[in-house]
Amino acid sequence: MKIRTLKSVTTWMLATVFAFGAMFQQAYAAPQTMVTTEQLMQEMQVADQRASVNNFLSRADVQAQLAARGVDAADAQARVNAMSQAELAALSAQIDELPAGEGLLETVLFLLVIFMLLDIAGVTDIFPGL
Template sequence: MHQLRRLTKPVSHLVVIGLLALSLHMPAAHASMIGTEAVIDSAQVQQERARLHAALNRDDVKSELIARGVDPAQVQARVDSLTDQEVQTLSTKMDRMPAGGDAIDLLVFVFLVLLITDILGFTNVYPFVKHPKR
């Protein structure tokens, strides 16, 4: 019995030191409730990320990327590595970009410039403009 006590004392010291060493390296777990806003934001980010992927998967976008020397798979990987804030910023910028609206503005501008020059007599583009006789 005396011999058993002599063996258990160093083993118990070793077990206590091991438990202390393990507990010092483990971070404390902090649990809290997840708010509705966090869940909604996470869902919105996932939708925006899916929308970015869908936009990049279009054939015209892929062909333009390849024409510029960019691998579409690498672009997809970079979209996956974006943070949530970056995805939201990129999605917002995509929403603000005009989709062909500049072409209509340009056509109206060219029409007006040609009309004014035609009225002033510098050009003869439109048949409905009456030119003064010289």
């Protein structure tokens, strides 16, 4: 089962890469069509091996993920619309693993003591006064 899933994912990814390849060739071969900035972008991304699959990600999918985490539906749509393909891919793959900057401490007293010492030692920077 696992192997089969893996295989189908691999096949899908390969198909995507080939589809991209075919797309560029077509674009360059057809004499009177323009090479667009989007095509150049995709080409650079493929060259970087960044986000080669991401063009098939739907914005609606990431939008739903944001909404499921408490973001207002209309806001989620606007937020997703402002994202680049690479950003969409990053978010979609790891929305719960990516670090979220919050900047305030929720720790028990014992940890506070450790952090104060570490702050004094210059390792951490949680208490701006120290």
